[in-house]
Amino acid sequence: GAGVSQTPSNKVTEKGKYVELRCDPISGHTALYWYRQSLGQGPEFLIYFQGTGAADDSGLPNDRFFAVRPEGSVSTLKIQRTERGDSAVYLCASSNWTVHEQYFGPGTRLTVT
Amino acid sequence: AQSVTQLDSQVPVFEEAPVELRCNYSSSVSVYLFWYVQYPNQGLQLLLKYLSGSTLVKGINGFEAEFNKSQTSFHLRKPSVHISDTAEYFCAVSVGTYKYIFGTGTRLKVLA
Numbered sequence: 001g002a003g004v005s006q007t008p009s010n011k012v013t014e015k016g017k018y019v020e021l022r023c024d025p026i027s028g029h030t031a032l033y034w035y036r037q038s039l040g041q042g043p044e045f046l047i048y049f050q051g052t053g054a055a056d057d058s059g060l061p062n063d064r065f066f067a068v069r070p071e072g073s074v075s076t077l078k079i080q081r082t083e084r085g086d087s088a089v090y091l092c093a094s095s096n097w098t099v100h101e102q103y104f105g106p107g108t109r110l111t112v113t
Numbered sequence: 114a115q116s117v118t119q120l121d122s123q124v125p126v127f128e129e130a131p132v133e134l135r136c137n138y139s140s141s142v143s144v145y146l147f148w149y150v151q152y153p154n155q156g157l158q159l160l161l162k163y164l165s166g167s168t169l170v171k172g173i174n175g176f177e178a179e180f181n182k183s184q185t186s187f188h189l190r191k192p193s194v195h196i197s198d199t200a201e202y203f204c205a206v207s208v209g210t211y212k213y214i215f216g217t218g219t220r221l222k223v224l225a
Contacts, residue, residue, distance in 0.1 A: 042203050042215030100164050104156040
């Protein structure tokens with residue numbers, strides 16, 4: 001079946017602009033996660049959704065970052081007033097709540113110039 | 114708080130030789146442990162996981178890992194590597210069913 005998909009695969013934006021990154025999880029997966037992977041680092045947790053609600057957003061670096069999952073499926077990560085330090089690969093993962101395994105998408109590479 | 118240390122940032126090894134990628138974790142509570150592989154420009158793929166039970170875990174592509182609670186380690190091994198194993202490998206821990214904490218990764222370079 002289809003895996004986790006993320007769009008766009010690459011996004012180049014200017015400092016100060018607003019961006020939206022989209023994640024389509026595996027059908028039926030109730031849990032959805034966002035991670036950020038900076039160059040040379042492992043993925044860092046940003047936010048976790050169980051259904052439509054954000055169960056844990058403790059990883060969001062500041063209030064410029066926001067994520068939604070209005071219908072419990074697709075999620076959008078929104079970044080306002082982007083900064084060069086936001087440049088990274090943003091990874092999305094999904095899982096079945098009863099299974100200890102997260103399935104990752106290919107990521108969106110965000111470059112802020 | 115939990116943390117993960119991958120001691121080697123890069124590991125070069127000749128084809129058909131054995132390899133061990135080291136992972137140590139820090140946690141005051143029981144954890145779940147994972148190894149993921151990331152090929153260039155691709156997402157993370159699960160190699161294997163330890164949840165409970167036998168401390169020797171076998172995964173895909175001939176990889177295995179051993180959970181050692183006393184040494185808080187979860188080292189990844191393969192007895193004979195192939196060129197196609199060249200990739201970045203990440204160790205991760207979780208408490209509960211979410212919020213993985215990843216190490217910084219080990220780049221495995223298999224040489225012909």
